[in-house]
Amino acid sequence: MQPHEVEQAAIRRGTMRRWLLSAPALVIIFLASFGPLFVMLAFSVLEKGDYGGVKPWTFSFDGWANVFFQHDIFTGELGFADAHLSIFWRSVRLSIITTALTLVLGFPTAYFIATRPRKTREIWVFLVTIPFWTNLLIRTFAMQEVIRNEGVINTVAMRLGMISEPIQIMYTDWAVLFGMTYVYLPLMVLPLYASMEKLDFRLVEAAYDLYANRFKVLRRIILPLTKPGIIAGSILVFIPSLGAYVTPRVLGGGKNMMLGNLIGLQFGKGNNWPLGAAISITLMVVVMVALLVYVRATARAGGDDRGR
Template sequence: MKAMLRSKRFWLIAPAVLYIGFFMAVPLVQMAYVSILERGDYGGVNWGVFSMDAYVSFLFERDLMDNLVLNTDYLQVFARSFGLSAMTTVFALILGFPTAFYISTQPQGRRNFLIFLVTIPFWTNILVRNYAWMLLLRNGGLVDGMLGWIGIETGGLDILYTPYAVSIGLTYTYLPFMVLPIYASLEKLDHRLVEAAFDLGADKRRAMSRVILPLAAPGIAAGCILVFIPCLGAYVTPELLGGGKFMMIANLIGSQFGAARNWPLGAGLGFVLLALVLIAMMVYSLKFKSLPEESR
Protein backbone atom coordinates (compact mmCIF):
# COMPACT_ATOMS: atom_id res chain seq x y z
CA MET A 1 0.00 0.00 0.00
CA LYS A 2 2.81 2.42 0.87
CA ALA A 3 4.53 1.61 -2.40
CA MET A 4 1.32 2.40 -4.28
CA LEU A 5 0.91 5.72 -2.49
CA ARG A 6 4.44 6.69 -3.38
CA SER A 7 4.04 5.81 -7.03
CA LYS A 8 3.65 8.63 -9.50
CA ARG A 9 0.95 6.73 -11.32
CA PHE A 10 -1.32 6.81 -8.28
CA TRP A 11 -0.98 10.55 -7.80
CA LEU A 12 -1.52 11.20 -11.51
CA ILE A 13 -4.75 9.22 -11.63
CA ALA A 14 -6.09 10.30 -8.23
CA PRO A 15 -7.65 13.64 -9.40
CA ALA A 16 -9.54 11.89 -12.21
CA VAL A 17 -10.77 9.15 -9.86
CA LEU A 18 -11.96 11.72 -7.31
CA TYR A 19 -13.66 13.80 -9.99
CA ILE A 20 -15.47 10.83 -11.55
CA GLY A 21 -16.30 9.39 -8.15
CA PHE A 22 -17.89 12.60 -6.91
CA PHE A 23 -19.68 13.81 -10.03
CA MET A 24 -20.71 10.41 -11.43
CA ALA A 25 -20.80 7.75 -8.74
CA VAL A 26 -22.50 9.90 -6.09
CA PRO A 27 -25.39 10.98 -8.38
CA LEU A 28 -25.85 7.38 -9.55
CA VAL A 29 -26.09 6.16 -5.97
CA GLN A 30 -28.57 8.92 -5.19
CA MET A 31 -30.68 8.02 -8.23
CA ALA A 32 -30.61 4.34 -7.27
CA TYR A 33 -31.83 5.30 -3.79
CA VAL A 34 -34.63 7.51 -5.14
CA SER A 35 -35.78 4.77 -7.55
CA ILE A 36 -36.59 2.40 -4.67
CA LEU A 37 -38.48 4.97 -2.60
CA GLU A 38 -42.22 5.50 -2.43
CA ARG A 39 -43.71 8.39 -4.37
CA GLY A 40 -45.08 11.19 -2.23
CA ASP A 41 -48.78 12.04 -2.31
CA TYR A 42 -48.01 15.44 -3.83
CA GLY A 43 -44.95 14.45 -5.83
CA GLY A 44 -41.35 13.93 -4.84
CA VAL A 45 -40.62 10.97 -2.57
CA ASN A 46 -41.33 9.75 0.92
CA TRP A 47 -37.82 9.54 2.31
CA GLY A 48 -37.14 6.30 4.13
CA VAL A 49 -40.24 4.51 2.78
CA PHE A 50 -39.03 1.87 0.33
CA SER A 51 -41.01 0.56 -2.62
CA MET A 52 -40.33 -1.17 -5.95
CA ASP A 53 -43.35 0.44 -7.62
CA ALA A 54 -41.11 2.43 -9.96
CA TYR A 55 -39.77 -0.73 -11.60
CA VAL A 56 -43.14 -2.50 -11.52
CA SER A 57 -44.75 0.53 -13.22
CA PHE A 58 -42.39 0.14 -16.16
CA LEU A 59 -44.35 -2.93 -17.32
CA PHE A 60 -47.56 -2.93 -15.29
CA GLU A 61 -50.29 -0.66 -13.99
CA ARG A 62 -53.11 -1.20 -11.53
CA ASP A 63 -56.72 -1.43 -12.67
CA LEU A 64 -59.81 -0.35 -10.72
CA MET A 65 -59.65 -3.58 -8.72
CA ASP A 66 -56.02 -2.88 -7.81
CA ASN A 67 -54.82 -5.80 -9.94
CA LEU A 68 -51.63 -5.58 -11.99
CA VAL A 69 -52.23 -5.48 -15.75
CA LEU A 70 -49.68 -5.19 -18.53
CA ASN A 71 -48.95 -1.63 -19.66
CA THR A 72 -46.91 -1.20 -22.84
CA ASP A 73 -46.85 2.62 -22.94
CA TYR A 74 -43.30 2.90 -21.65
CA LEU A 75 -42.17 -0.03 -23.79
CA GLN A 76 -43.47 1.83 -26.85
CA VAL A 77 -41.40 4.88 -25.91
CA PHE A 78 -38.31 2.69 -25.53
CA ALA A 79 -39.04 0.91 -28.82
CA ARG A 80 -39.49 4.25 -30.59
CA SER A 81 -36.23 5.52 -29.13
CA PHE A 82 -34.36 2.39 -30.21
CA GLY A 83 -35.89 2.58 -33.69
CA LEU A 84 -34.99 6.24 -34.21
CA SER A 85 -31.53 5.69 -32.76
CA ALA A 86 -30.93 2.72 -35.07
CA MET A 87 -32.18 4.68 -38.09
CA THR A 88 -29.96 7.61 -37.17
CA THR A 89 -26.96 5.30 -36.76
CA VAL A 90 -27.56 3.80 -40.22
CA PHE A 91 -27.85 7.25 -41.81
CA ALA A 92 -24.72 8.43 -40.01
CA LEU A 93 -22.81 5.35 -41.21
CA ILE A 94 -23.98 5.82 -44.81
CA LEU A 95 -22.80 9.44 -44.75
CA GLY A 96 -19.85 9.03 -42.41
CA PHE A 97 -17.94 6.15 -43.97
CA PRO A 98 -17.48 7.74 -47.44
CA THR A 99 -16.56 11.02 -45.76
CA ALA A 100 -13.96 9.38 -43.53
CA PHE A 101 -12.59 7.32 -46.42
CA TYR A 102 -12.24 10.41 -48.62
CA ILE A 103 -10.44 12.31 -45.84
CA SER A 104 -8.06 9.39 -45.25
CA THR A 105 -6.98 9.42 -48.91
CA GLN A 106 -6.04 13.11 -48.91
CA PRO A 107 -2.56 14.60 -48.25
CA GLN A 108 -1.75 15.28 -44.61
CA GLY A 109 -2.28 19.04 -44.79
CA ARG A 110 -5.69 18.70 -46.41
CA ARG A 111 -6.65 15.96 -43.95
CA ASN A 112 -6.16 18.31 -41.02
CA PHE A 113 -8.28 20.98 -42.70
CA LEU A 114 -11.09 18.53 -43.49
CA ILE A 115 -11.10 17.16 -39.94
CA PHE A 116 -11.28 20.77 -38.77
CA LEU A 117 -14.39 21.24 -40.95
CA VAL A 118 -15.97 18.09 -39.50
CA THR A 119 -15.63 19.48 -35.97
CA ILE A 120 -17.06 22.95 -36.77
CA PRO A 121 -20.66 22.03 -35.74
CA PHE A 122 -19.39 21.51 -32.18
CA TRP A 123 -18.68 25.23 -32.01
CA THR A 124 -22.40 26.03 -32.03
CA ASN A 125 -24.82 25.27 -29.22
CA ILE A 126 -27.07 22.30 -29.97
CA LEU A 127 -30.16 24.42 -29.26
CA VAL A 128 -29.18 26.91 -31.97
CA ARG A 129 -28.49 24.11 -34.44
CA ASN A 130 -31.90 22.58 -33.87
CA TYR A 131 -33.66 25.90 -34.32
CA ALA A 132 -31.77 26.27 -37.61
CA TRP A 133 -33.09 22.89 -38.74
CA MET A 134 -36.61 23.98 -37.81
CA LEU A 135 -36.26 26.91 -40.21
CA LEU A 136 -34.90 24.61 -42.92
CA LEU A 137 -37.51 21.85 -42.63
CA ARG A 138 -40.69 23.82 -41.95
CA ASN A 139 -43.43 24.23 -44.52
CA GLY A 140 -42.26 27.03 -46.82
CA GLY A 141 -38.74 26.86 -45.43
CA LEU A 142 -35.45 26.85 -47.29
CA VAL A 143 -35.59 23.17 -48.29
CA ASP A 144 -39.17 23.51 -49.52
CA GLY A 145 -38.25 26.66 -51.46
CA MET A 146 -35.19 25.09 -53.10
CA LEU A 147 -37.19 22.04 -54.22
CA GLY A 148 -39.79 24.32 -55.74
CA TRP A 149 -37.09 26.42 -57.43
CA ILE A 150 -35.68 23.38 -59.25
CA GLY A 151 -39.16 22.34 -60.35
CA ILE A 152 -40.12 19.73 -57.75
CA GLU A 153 -43.64 20.41 -56.53
CA THR A 154 -43.88 19.37 -52.88
CA GLY A 155 -47.35 20.72 -52.15
CA GLY A 156 -45.94 22.16 -48.96
CA LEU A 157 -43.11 20.16 -47.44
CA ASP A 158 -44.35 18.70 -44.18
CA ILE A 159 -41.29 17.08 -42.62
CA LEU A 160 -41.07 19.15 -39.44
CA TYR A 161 -42.55 17.48 -36.34
CA THR A 162 -42.16 14.00 -37.82
CA PRO A 163 -39.79 11.12 -36.96
CA TYR A 164 -37.88 11.94 -40.14
CA ALA A 165 -37.14 15.46 -38.90
CA VAL A 166 -35.93 14.04 -35.59
CA SER A 167 -33.70 11.53 -37.39
CA ILE A 168 -32.29 14.24 -39.68
CA GLY A 169 -31.48 16.44 -36.69
CA LEU A 170 -29.89 13.58 -34.75
CA THR A 171 -27.86 12.50 -37.79
CA TYR A 172 -26.52 16.02 -38.23
CA THR A 173 -25.74 16.33 -34.52
CA TYR A 174 -23.87 13.04 -34.13
CA LEU A 175 -22.36 12.57 -37.60
CA PRO A 176 -18.88 13.72 -36.44
CA PHE A 177 -18.93 10.93 -33.85
CA MET A 178 -19.19 8.48 -36.73
CA VAL A 179 -16.65 10.15 -39.01
CA LEU A 180 -13.80 10.55 -36.51
CA PRO A 181 -13.49 6.90 -35.28
CA ILE A 182 -13.76 5.55 -38.82
CA TYR A 183 -11.15 8.03 -39.99
CA ALA A 184 -8.86 6.95 -37.13
CA SER A 185 -9.08 3.34 -38.39
CA LEU A 186 -8.68 4.20 -42.06
CA GLU A 187 -5.77 6.53 -41.39
CA LYS A 188 -3.72 3.54 -40.21
CA LEU A 189 -4.72 1.48 -43.24
CA ASP A 190 -1.76 0.09 -45.18
CA HIS A 191 -2.70 0.95 -48.76
CA ARG A 192 -0.24 -1.65 -50.00
CA LEU A 193 -2.83 -4.24 -48.99
CA VAL A 194 -5.37 -2.62 -51.30
CA GLU A 195 -2.81 -2.51 -54.11
CA ALA A 196 -2.04 -6.18 -53.51
CA ALA A 197 -5.76 -6.97 -53.79
CA PHE A 198 -5.88 -5.18 -57.15
CA ASP A 199 -2.79 -7.07 -58.31
CA LEU A 200 -4.52 -10.33 -57.44
CA GLY A 201 -7.48 -9.46 -59.63
CA ALA A 202 -9.90 -7.89 -57.17
CA ASP A 203 -12.11 -5.08 -58.43
CA LYS A 204 -12.91 -1.98 -56.35
CA ARG A 205 -16.03 -3.48 -54.80
CA ARG A 206 -14.26 -6.69 -53.78
CA ALA A 207 -11.28 -4.76 -52.40
CA MET A 208 -13.66 -2.62 -50.37
CA SER A 209 -15.61 -5.56 -48.95
CA ARG A 210 -12.69 -7.95 -48.37
CA VAL A 211 -9.86 -5.59 -47.37
CA ILE A 212 -10.94 -2.09 -46.39
CA LEU A 213 -14.16 -2.81 -44.49
CA PRO A 214 -12.69 -5.58 -42.26
CA LEU A 215 -9.75 -3.35 -41.34
CA ALA A 216 -12.10 -0.43 -40.64
CA ALA A 217 -14.46 -2.60 -38.55
CA PRO A 218 -13.23 -1.35 -35.14
CA GLY A 219 -13.77 2.26 -36.18
CA ILE A 220 -17.20 1.45 -37.61
CA ALA A 221 -18.21 -0.35 -34.41
CA ALA A 222 -16.93 2.50 -32.24
CA GLY A 223 -18.73 5.06 -34.41
CA CYS A 224 -22.00 3.14 -34.21
CA ILE A 225 -21.75 2.97 -30.42
CA LEU A 226 -20.85 6.68 -30.15
CA VAL A 227 -23.89 7.60 -32.26
CA PHE A 228 -26.43 5.07 -31.02
CA ILE A 229 -25.97 5.60 -27.28
CA PRO A 230 -26.23 9.44 -27.28
CA CYS A 231 -29.29 9.17 -29.54
CA LEU A 232 -31.02 7.04 -26.91
CA GLY A 233 -30.58 9.85 -24.40
CA ALA A 234 -31.31 12.73 -26.79
CA TYR A 235 -33.67 15.33 -25.33
CA VAL A 236 -33.45 18.65 -27.18
CA THR A 237 -33.74 17.37 -30.76
CA PRO A 238 -36.89 15.22 -30.24
CA GLU A 239 -38.45 18.05 -28.25
CA LEU A 240 -37.88 20.71 -30.92
CA LEU A 241 -37.90 18.86 -34.24
CA GLY A 242 -40.51 16.38 -33.04
CA GLY A 243 -42.71 19.09 -31.58
CA GLY A 244 -43.37 17.01 -28.48
CA LYS A 245 -45.32 14.50 -30.60
CA PHE A 246 -42.67 11.78 -30.57
CA MET A 247 -41.51 11.28 -27.00
CA MET A 248 -38.20 9.52 -26.53
CA ILE A 249 -36.64 8.09 -23.39
CA ALA A 250 -35.01 11.31 -22.21
CA ASN A 251 -38.25 13.27 -22.73
CA LEU A 252 -40.15 10.63 -20.75
CA ILE A 253 -37.66 10.79 -17.89
CA GLY A 254 -37.77 14.60 -17.94
CA SER A 255 -41.57 14.60 -17.76
CA GLN A 256 -41.50 12.28 -14.73
CA PHE A 257 -39.17 14.60 -12.85
CA GLY A 258 -41.10 17.65 -14.08
CA ALA A 259 -44.84 17.75 -14.71
CA ALA A 260 -45.65 14.27 -13.37
CA ARG A 261 -43.50 14.75 -10.24
CA ASN A 262 -42.93 11.01 -10.09
CA TRP A 263 -39.28 11.00 -9.07
CA PRO A 264 -38.98 7.26 -8.33
CA LEU A 265 -40.33 6.34 -11.78
CA GLY A 266 -38.04 8.89 -13.45
CA ALA A 267 -35.03 7.49 -11.60
CA GLY A 268 -36.10 3.92 -12.37
CA LEU A 269 -36.45 4.68 -16.08
CA GLY A 270 -33.01 6.25 -15.98
CA PHE A 271 -31.55 3.06 -14.56
CA VAL A 272 -33.33 0.93 -17.15
CA LEU A 273 -31.73 3.11 -19.83
CA LEU A 274 -28.36 2.81 -18.09
CA ALA A 275 -28.67 -0.99 -18.03
CA LEU A 276 -29.45 -1.07 -21.75
CA VAL A 277 -26.47 1.16 -22.50
CA LEU A 278 -24.18 -1.05 -20.42
CA ILE A 279 -25.43 -4.12 -22.29
CA ALA A 280 -24.67 -2.39 -25.60
CA MET A 281 -21.18 -1.53 -24.38
CA MET A 282 -20.58 -5.12 -23.24
CA VAL A 283 -21.70 -6.46 -26.62
CA TYR A 284 -19.33 -4.04 -28.35
CA SER A 285 -16.48 -4.98 -26.01
CA LEU A 286 -16.97 -8.71 -26.57
CA LYS A 287 -17.27 -8.22 -30.32
CA PHE A 288 -14.13 -6.07 -30.39
CA LYS A 289 -12.16 -8.66 -28.43
CA SER A 290 -13.14 -11.31 -30.97
CA LEU A 291 -11.60 -9.33 -33.82
CA PRO A 292 -8.16 -10.34 -35.05
CA GLU A 293 -5.33 -8.30 -33.60
CA GLU A 294 -4.30 -6.95 -37.01
CA SER A 295 -7.73 -5.40 -37.63
CA ARG A 296 -7.71 -3.28 -34.47
Protein backbone atom coordinates (compact mmCIF):
# COMPACT_ATOMS: atom_id res chain seq x y z
CA MET A 1 0.00 0.00 0.00
CA GLN A 2 1.15 3.42 -0.84
CA PRO A 3 1.33 5.91 2.02
CA HIS A 4 -1.38 8.11 0.53
CA GLU A 5 -3.68 5.08 0.26
CA VAL A 6 -3.26 4.36 3.96
CA GLU A 7 -4.08 7.94 4.67
CA GLN A 8 -7.22 7.80 2.50
CA ALA A 9 -8.38 4.60 4.19
CA ALA A 10 -7.97 6.28 7.55
CA ILE A 11 -9.99 9.27 6.37
CA ARG A 12 -12.70 6.91 5.05
CA ARG A 13 -12.83 5.06 8.36
CA GLY A 14 -13.07 8.39 10.19
CA THR A 15 -15.92 9.56 7.97
CA MET A 16 -17.70 6.25 8.41
CA ARG A 17 -17.37 6.40 12.18
CA ARG A 18 -18.65 9.97 12.29
CA TRP A 19 -21.72 9.01 10.27
CA LEU A 20 -22.39 5.97 12.43
CA LEU A 21 -22.01 7.94 15.64
CA SER A 22 -24.36 10.66 14.46
CA ALA A 23 -26.85 8.16 12.99
CA PRO A 24 -29.14 8.01 16.07
CA ALA A 25 -29.41 11.79 16.14
CA LEU A 26 -29.99 11.92 12.38
CA VAL A 27 -32.72 9.29 12.57
CA ILE A 28 -34.50 11.18 15.36
CA ILE A 29 -34.20 14.50 13.54
CA PHE A 30 -35.46 12.92 10.33
CA LEU A 31 -38.41 11.17 11.99
CA ALA A 32 -39.34 14.13 14.17
CA SER A 33 -39.21 16.76 11.45
CA PHE A 34 -40.28 14.84 8.37
CA GLY A 35 -42.49 12.16 9.95
CA PRO A 36 -45.36 14.46 10.99
CA LEU A 37 -44.96 16.45 7.78
CA PHE A 38 -45.30 13.29 5.76
CA VAL A 39 -48.45 12.30 7.66
CA MET A 40 -49.98 15.72 6.96
CA LEU A 41 -49.05 15.46 3.32
CA ALA A 42 -50.56 11.98 3.06
CA PHE A 43 -53.78 13.09 4.80
CA SER A 44 -54.10 16.06 2.47
CA VAL A 45 -54.34 13.84 -0.62
CA LEU A 46 -56.78 11.28 0.81
CA GLU A 47 -60.55 11.40 0.68
CA LYS A 48 -62.24 12.67 3.83
CA GLY A 49 -63.97 10.21 6.14
CA ASP A 50 -67.69 10.70 6.72
CA TYR A 51 -67.33 11.70 10.38
CA GLY A 52 -63.76 12.89 10.62
CA GLY A 53 -60.60 11.03 9.73
CA VAL A 54 -59.71 9.93 6.21
CA LYS A 55 -60.53 6.95 4.04
CA PRO A 56 -57.29 5.01 3.69
CA TRP A 57 -56.10 4.40 0.13
CA THR A 58 -58.79 6.51 -1.49
CA PHE A 59 -56.92 9.35 -3.10
CA SER A 60 -58.49 12.69 -3.77
CA PHE A 61 -57.20 16.18 -4.39
CA ASP A 62 -60.41 17.79 -3.07
CA GLY A 63 -58.58 18.92 0.06
CA TRP A 64 -56.04 20.89 -1.95
CA ALA A 65 -58.53 22.19 -4.51
CA ASN A 66 -60.80 23.45 -1.71
CA VAL A 67 -58.09 25.57 -0.11
CA PHE A 68 -58.51 28.23 -2.78
CA PHE A 69 -61.44 27.18 -4.95
CA GLN A 70 -64.85 25.96 -3.97
CA HIS A 71 -68.18 25.37 -5.60
CA ASP A 72 -70.59 28.06 -4.52
CA ILE A 73 -72.84 26.63 -1.80
CA PHE A 74 -76.01 27.72 -3.54
CA THR A 75 -75.38 27.98 -7.27
CA GLY A 76 -72.72 25.26 -7.53
CA GLU A 77 -70.51 27.61 -9.58
CA LEU A 78 -66.80 27.15 -9.12
CA GLY A 79 -65.16 30.23 -7.68
CA PHE A 80 -62.60 31.41 -5.20
CA ALA A 81 -63.04 29.98 -1.71
CA ASP A 82 -64.21 33.30 -0.35
CA ALA A 83 -64.30 32.20 3.30
CA HIS A 84 -60.78 30.76 3.30
CA LEU A 85 -59.31 33.69 1.44
CA SER A 86 -60.82 36.28 3.76
CA ILE A 87 -59.63 34.33 6.81
CA PHE A 88 -56.21 34.05 5.18
CA TRP A 89 -56.15 37.78 4.50
CA ARG A 90 -57.28 38.62 8.05
CA SER A 91 -54.44 36.48 9.43
CA VAL A 92 -51.82 38.09 7.22
CA ARG A 93 -53.17 41.61 7.90
CA LEU A 94 -53.31 41.14 11.70
CA SER A 95 -49.85 39.54 11.69
CA ILE A 96 -48.33 42.43 9.75
CA ILE A 97 -49.93 45.00 12.06
CA THR A 98 -48.77 43.01 15.10
CA THR A 99 -45.24 42.95 13.72
CA ALA A 100 -45.33 46.70 13.11
CA LEU A 101 -46.70 47.40 16.60
CA THR A 102 -44.11 45.22 18.32
CA LEU A 103 -41.40 46.96 16.30
CA VAL A 104 -42.62 50.43 17.26
CA LEU A 105 -42.82 49.43 20.94
CA GLY A 106 -39.81 47.10 20.95
CA PHE A 107 -37.29 49.37 19.23
CA PRO A 108 -37.18 52.09 21.92
CA THR A 109 -37.28 49.39 24.61
CA ALA A 110 -34.28 47.60 23.14
CA TYR A 111 -32.48 50.92 22.65
CA PHE A 112 -33.14 51.84 26.25
CA ILE A 113 -31.75 48.52 27.49
CA ALA A 114 -28.72 48.66 25.20
CA THR A 115 -27.76 52.12 26.44
CA ARG A 116 -27.84 51.17 30.15
CA PRO A 117 -24.58 50.35 31.97
CA ARG A 118 -23.51 46.75 31.38
CA LYS A 119 -24.57 45.50 34.84
CA THR A 120 -28.11 46.83 34.79
CA ARG A 121 -28.64 45.67 31.19
CA GLU A 122 -28.83 42.08 32.36
CA ILE A 123 -31.56 42.94 34.83
CA TRP A 124 -33.61 44.62 32.10
CA VAL A 125 -33.23 41.65 29.75
CA PHE A 126 -34.19 39.36 32.59
CA LEU A 127 -37.34 41.41 33.16
CA VAL A 128 -38.27 41.11 29.49
CA THR A 129 -38.11 37.32 29.69
CA ILE A 130 -40.23 37.02 32.83
CA PRO A 131 -43.60 36.74 30.97
CA PHE A 132 -42.33 33.51 29.38
CA TRP A 133 -42.53 31.89 32.79
CA THR A 134 -46.31 31.99 32.56
CA ASN A 135 -48.33 29.84 30.18
CA LEU A 136 -49.64 31.61 27.07
CA LEU A 137 -53.24 30.73 27.88
CA ILE A 138 -52.98 32.26 31.34
CA ARG A 139 -51.39 35.43 29.98
CA THR A 140 -54.20 35.68 27.46
CA PHE A 141 -56.88 35.31 30.12
CA ALA A 142 -55.07 37.91 32.20
CA MET A 143 -55.22 40.24 29.17
CA GLN A 144 -58.95 39.67 29.09
CA GLU A 145 -59.19 41.06 32.63
CA VAL A 146 -57.41 44.21 31.47
CA ILE A 147 -59.56 44.99 28.42
CA ARG A 148 -63.02 43.65 29.25
CA ASN A 149 -65.91 46.02 29.88
CA GLU A 150 -65.54 45.84 33.66
CA GLY A 151 -61.78 45.45 33.29
CA VAL A 152 -58.88 47.65 34.36
CA ILE A 153 -58.74 50.02 31.36
CA ASN A 154 -62.46 50.72 31.22
CA THR A 155 -62.86 51.06 34.99
CA VAL A 156 -59.98 53.51 35.31
CA ALA A 157 -61.07 55.54 32.28
CA MET A 158 -64.62 55.75 33.62
CA ARG A 159 -63.49 56.75 37.12
CA LEU A 160 -61.37 59.50 35.61
CA GLY A 161 -64.39 60.64 33.63
CA MET A 162 -62.67 60.17 30.28
CA ILE A 163 -65.53 58.01 29.01
CA SER A 164 -69.11 57.60 30.20
CA GLU A 165 -69.73 54.12 28.74
CA PRO A 166 -67.25 51.23 28.67
CA ILE A 167 -65.50 50.86 25.31
CA GLN A 168 -66.11 47.47 23.75
CA ILE A 169 -62.58 46.17 23.17
CA MET A 170 -63.11 42.48 23.87
CA TYR A 171 -64.18 40.37 20.89
CA THR A 172 -62.91 42.83 18.30
CA ASP A 173 -59.86 42.73 16.04
CA TRP A 174 -58.38 45.35 18.40
CA ALA A 175 -58.44 42.84 21.24
CA VAL A 176 -56.66 40.26 19.09
CA LEU A 177 -54.03 42.84 18.08
CA PHE A 178 -53.63 43.97 21.67
CA GLY A 179 -53.18 40.40 22.90
CA MET A 180 -50.78 39.32 20.16
CA THR A 181 -48.66 42.46 20.53
CA TYR A 182 -48.35 41.87 24.25
CA VAL A 183 -47.59 38.17 23.89
CA TYR A 184 -45.02 38.49 21.10
CA LEU A 185 -43.28 41.73 22.20
CA PRO A 186 -40.37 39.92 23.93
CA LEU A 187 -39.67 38.03 20.69
CA MET A 188 -39.07 41.43 19.07
CA VAL A 189 -37.14 43.04 21.92
CA LEU A 190 -34.59 40.26 22.39
CA PRO A 191 -33.13 40.07 18.84
CA LEU A 192 -33.28 43.88 18.60
CA TYR A 193 -31.34 44.15 21.82
CA ALA A 194 -28.83 41.55 20.61
CA SER A 195 -28.01 43.62 17.52
CA MET A 196 -28.05 46.94 19.38
CA GLU A 197 -25.67 45.63 22.01
CA LYS A 198 -23.15 45.12 19.22
CA LEU A 199 -23.75 48.64 17.91
CA ASP A 200 -20.64 50.80 18.16
CA PHE A 201 -21.92 53.96 19.84
CA ARG A 202 -18.74 55.79 18.82
CA LEU A 203 -20.31 55.89 15.35
CA VAL A 204 -23.32 57.66 16.82
CA GLU A 205 -21.06 60.20 18.52
CA ALA A 206 -19.13 60.67 15.30
CA ALA A 207 -22.36 61.40 13.46
CA TYR A 208 -23.31 64.05 16.02
CA ASP A 209 -19.83 65.57 15.63
CA LEU A 210 -20.55 65.84 11.92
CA TYR A 211 -23.69 67.86 12.68
CA ALA A 212 -26.21 65.10 12.06
CA ASN A 213 -29.47 65.71 13.94
CA ARG A 214 -31.12 63.00 16.04
CA PHE A 215 -33.43 61.84 13.27
CA LYS A 216 -30.59 61.57 10.82
CA VAL A 217 -28.52 59.54 13.29
CA LEU A 218 -31.43 57.16 13.75
CA ARG A 219 -32.06 56.83 10.02
CA ARG A 220 -28.50 56.70 8.71
CA ILE A 221 -26.59 55.03 11.57
CA ILE A 222 -28.74 53.09 14.03
CA LEU A 223 -31.38 51.65 11.68
CA PRO A 224 -28.96 50.28 9.05
CA LEU A 225 -26.70 48.74 11.71
CA THR A 226 -29.54 47.08 13.59
CA LYS A 227 -31.26 45.84 10.43
CA PRO A 228 -30.46 42.15 11.09
CA GLY A 229 -32.11 42.45 14.50
CA ILE A 230 -35.15 44.17 13.03
CA ILE A 231 -35.55 41.47 10.41
CA ALA A 232 -34.99 38.61 12.87
CA GLY A 233 -37.48 40.12 15.33
CA SER A 234 -40.06 40.72 12.62
CA ILE A 235 -39.82 37.13 11.43
CA LEU A 236 -40.01 35.80 14.98
CA VAL A 237 -43.20 37.81 15.58
CA PHE A 238 -44.80 37.37 12.17
CA ILE A 239 -44.60 33.57 12.02
CA PRO A 240 -46.33 32.70 15.31
CA SER A 241 -48.88 35.50 14.75
CA LEU A 242 -49.87 33.92 11.46
CA GLY A 243 -50.67 30.61 13.11
CA ALA A 244 -52.08 32.07 16.34
CA TYR A 245 -54.89 30.01 17.83
CA VAL A 246 -55.36 30.85 21.50
CA THR A 247 -55.41 34.64 21.26
CA PRO A 248 -58.08 34.95 18.52
CA ARG A 249 -60.08 32.21 20.24
CA VAL A 250 -60.10 33.84 23.68
CA LEU A 251 -59.91 37.57 22.92
CA GLY A 252 -61.60 37.50 19.49
CA GLY A 253 -64.61 35.66 20.92
CA GLY A 254 -64.55 32.95 18.26
CA LYS A 255 -66.63 35.16 15.97
CA ASN A 256 -63.93 35.91 13.42
CA MET A 257 -61.48 33.14 12.69
CA MET A 258 -57.78 33.25 11.94
CA LEU A 259 -55.93 30.51 10.07
CA GLY A 260 -55.16 28.52 13.23
CA ASN A 261 -58.84 28.44 14.12
CA LEU A 262 -59.86 27.49 10.57
CA ILE A 263 -57.47 24.53 10.69
CA GLY A 264 -58.78 23.60 14.13
CA LEU A 265 -62.35 23.70 12.80
CA GLN A 266 -61.56 21.35 9.92
CA PHE A 267 -60.04 18.75 12.25
CA GLY A 268 -62.86 19.14 14.78
CA LYS A 269 -66.46 19.89 14.00
CA GLY A 270 -65.82 20.49 10.31
CA ASN A 271 -64.89 16.81 9.84
CA ASN A 272 -62.68 17.65 6.87
CA TRP A 273 -59.20 16.45 7.74
CA PRO A 274 -57.78 16.59 4.18
CA LEU A 275 -58.77 20.25 3.89
CA GLY A 276 -57.30 20.95 7.34
CA ALA A 277 -54.06 19.22 6.35
CA ALA A 278 -53.88 21.13 3.07
CA ILE A 279 -54.44 24.49 4.81
CA SER A 280 -51.75 23.62 7.38
CA ILE A 281 -49.25 22.90 4.63
CA THR A 282 -50.25 26.09 2.81
CA LEU A 283 -49.60 28.02 6.03
CA MET A 284 -46.21 26.34 6.30
CA VAL A 285 -45.33 27.30 2.74
CA VAL A 286 -46.19 30.92 3.50
CA VAL A 287 -43.93 30.78 6.56
CA MET A 288 -41.16 29.27 4.47
CA VAL A 289 -41.47 32.02 1.88
CA ALA A 290 -41.25 34.58 4.69
CA LEU A 291 -38.11 32.86 5.97
CA LEU A 292 -36.57 32.84 2.50
CA VAL A 293 -37.21 36.55 2.22
CA TYR A 294 -35.48 36.92 5.57
CA VAL A 295 -32.44 34.90 4.54
CA ARG A 296 -32.16 36.84 1.28
CA ALA A 297 -32.53 40.16 3.09
CA THR A 298 -29.88 39.39 5.71
CA ALA A 299 -27.52 37.99 3.09
CA ARG A 300 -27.85 41.25 1.16
CA ALA A 301 -27.27 43.25 4.35
CA GLY A 302 -24.08 41.24 4.95
CA GLY A 303 -22.99 41.79 1.35
CA ASP A 304 -23.41 45.54 1.76
CA ASP A 305 -21.13 45.46 4.75
CA ARG A 306 -18.39 43.72 2.83
CA GLY A 307 -18.80 46.10 -0.11
CA ARG A 308 -18.17 49.14 2.02
